[in-house]
Structure formats: C-alpha cells, structure tokens
Ligand SMILES: Nc1ncnc2c1ncn2[C@@H]1O[C@H](COP(=O)(O)OP(=O)(O)OP(=O)(O)O)[C@@H](O)[C@H]1O
C-alpha cells in the first residue's frame with residue numbers, strides 16, 4: 204500500500220549546466236539569471252533549471268516542449284546517462300546518484316529501458332540481436348531471448364526482419380526495433396524519447412494504441428517525450444511542459460487545454476481538437492441544481508421558477524428532460540408526455556461522441572450519467588459551444 208502511494212520516481216531541484224565549470228556558474232543560475240544571459244556572460248548552457256517532479260507507478264508521464272527546451276536532457280537523468288549539476292533523483296525512494304558503478308549497471312539492466320530519439324541501435328548486430336541484447340546481457344539463454352525478441356518484433360510489425368541490419372531498414376522501422384528492444388527487457392520503467400516521431404501517422408497511431416494496451420496489461424511506468432500535443436493528450440495521464448529548461452506546467456490534458464499557464468502552453472494547446480481531447484466530465488455541470496427528483500412531473504413546478512429546462516429523476520432513476528413550456532402543454536392536455544427527450548450521455552464520453560446527440564433539436568440540456576447509470580449532473584449546449592469556440596480559455 205505504502206509502496207503504491209509513494210511516487211516511483213522523484214526529481215528534486217534538478218539543475219543541469221553544460222560547460223567547463225558548471226559549479227562556478229550554478230550560483231548565477233540559482234539567482235535566476237536567464238538562459239541567454241548565462242550563455243552570453245559565461246559560455247555555459249542552462250540545460251535544466253530547478254526541476255521538481257514526481258512520477259507515479261503505472262502512469263504515462265508525458266514531457267513536452269519546443270526543440271532545445273531540455274526534454275532529452277531531462278529524460279537522460281532518469282537512468283543517469285548524465286548526472287545533474289545539482290539536485291536529486293530518487294527511484295523507489297532511493298537516491299540513484301549514490302549507486303556504485305556496479306549497482307548502476309544492474310539498475311539500468313533491470314529497472315529501466317530506453318527508446319532513444321535517434322534509435323541508438325548497434326549497427327553491426329542484426330535486428331534480432333539488437334532486440335534481444337538486454338536479455339542476453341542479463342544472462343538469459345539464447346533460446347529464451349531469441350524467442351522473446353521474435354515475439355516483440357511481431358508486436359511492432361517487423362516479423363521477417365530478424366536477420367537484417369539496422370542500416371537496411373527505414374527510419375520508422377529502426378524506431379520500431381528500438382521500441383521492441385526496450386519492451387523486450389521486461390523493465391518496469393520505460394523511457395521513450397520521441398519514440399514515435401519517425402513513424403507515419405497510421406503506424407504511429409497503431410503504436411500509441413499498442414502502448415496504451417500494453418501499459419494497461421503490464422502496468423509499466425512510462426516517461427514519454429513528444430512534440431505532438433495530440434499524442435501527448437492521447438497517451439499522457441499527466442503532461443509536463445518544458446520551456447528553456449524550466450518546467451512551467453504539469454497537469455492533466457484538460458489542465459493544459461483549459462488552463463494554460465502562459466502563452467507558450469496556450470500556443471501548444473491552440474490547435475488541439477478539443478472535441479476529441481475533452482470529455483463530458485470536464486465541462487459538465489456537476490451540481491444537482493437542474494436535476495430534480497420527484498414522483499410526478501408536476502413536482503417540478505417549483506424548480507421551474509428558476510429554470511426553463513430540467514432533468515427529472517424519480518427515485519433517482521432518470522425519467523427525461525422536461526421544459527417549462529412542455530410541462531404546461533402537458534398539463535393543459537395538449538400533449539401526452541411532459542418529456543422533451545430521454546437521451547443522456549456518460550461522463551466518460553468524449554465530446555466528439557456526444558455532439559450529434561446534443562445537436563438534435565430541443566436537446567439544450569443532457570443528463571450526465573456515471574458508470575453506474577446514476578444521474579450526476581447535466582451538460583448544456585452552451586457549455587459545449589463555449590469550450591469548442593477557438594477563443595475559449597477557462598483562465
Ligand atoms: N552535451 C551537451 N553539451 C552542451 N549543451 C547541451 C548538451 N546536451 C544538450 N545541450 C543543450 O541543452 C539544451 C536542451 O537540449 P535537449 O537536447 O535536451 O533538448 P530537447 O528538448 O530534447 O530538443 P529536441 O526536441 O530538439 O530533441 C539545448 O540548449 C542544448 O543545446
């Protein structure tokens with residue numbers, strides 16, 4: 204229990220300065236001197252500045268940011284491909300900066316595997332050997348690692364390429380070899396640096412789907428770098444945004460879309476297809492103000508003093524949506540039912556799937572149900588229209 208609630212990875216006050224004497228430059232960086240001023244006055248590059256983050260077990264944690272913002276630099280600290288100028292990196296509570304060289308080798312072999320931005324394959328080894336390398340150096344028998352490597356090559360769609368060499372493959376194929384290699388080691392933590400960037404859109408989408416399925420099945424913890432916000436939104440439980448080596452926002456997809464902290468994040472989020480990225484639960488009215496429970500439609504009369512349209516439930520079972528006019532017509536005997544409609548949506552539905560329902564005539568309000576089919580609030584067309592308008596920003 205305690206193990207699951209403590210973060211798997213914790214990064215504390217991590218700073219990385221590139222240059223000949225980073226320790227001498229550190230005080231200036233700590234004092235807040237800008238990246239460009241540090242470069243101009245000292246010739247050092249601020250790679251990362253005072254990064255604090257934690258990654259939970261089993262989550263897909265996405266790191267985004269423009270080219271040069273420090274994404275690769277940050278992920279390379281997780282398995283100590285580089286050591287920080289200052290700060291701490293803890294995995295399962297253990298400070299990995301204190302690992303001896305031997306322990307570090309074990310840690311890299313068993314705990315984390317990485318898919319590199321530029322593939323990082325061994326050119327003089329065939330595809331099968333590249334994929335099985337991690338297991339072979341763990342001391343597994345060739346019959347075992349070869350078999351497993353074959354299976355992962357199938358998963359990434361490269362069956363039949365076992366004996367080819369990396370240079371004989373396209374960029375996208377090499378990237379998939381890198382992915383198969385990382386998955387083949389059984390490491391609990393996967394570090395993926397732009398792991399899908401060389402893939403064409405169709406295969407990229409397929410790989411994302413596979414990664415999500417795999418994560419669900421194997422409960423891996425994945426740190427995933429991407430430039431592409433659509434990819435980030437699809438994969439990420441949480442998304443961190445880097446700018447000039449600083450972490451400027453960490454949040455869920457909807458935080459990033461609806462509450463960007465500044466223009467840099469807003470720019471990332473502006474072209475996102477919100478209908479595809481946001482769910483009903485993100486914009487619904489969660490209060491029961493417009494959900495009235497009573498035995499007969501007549502019981503709604505009081506609530507109609509404040510609202511023109513309401514969701515009616517009877518013993519907490521959804522009856523339908525009723526409007527003031529419709530109820531009046533029903534009471535006057537002009538129509539047979541007080542209900543405007545009986546449609547509803549689920550809180551987990553993407554806006555995209557509820558749009559056709561919402562657009563139907565008279566559906567100004569839709570009841571929202573949870574996974575137990577209980578009414579938990581309502582969704583208005585106004586809320587949908589507002590969030591889908593290009594200028595909308597909750598902040
Ligand atoms: N070994 C190094 N020596 C000096 N500077 C470096 C080194 N590695 C990275 N940097 C600098 O650190 C900053 C961040 O680089 P990094 O490669 O982490 O960016 P990135 O966000 O991964 O970019 P991209 O999207 O292009 O891959 C850049 O300013 C870069 O010039």
Ligand SMILES: [Mg+2]
Pocket residue numbers: 274275276320396
């Ligand atoms: Mg990079």
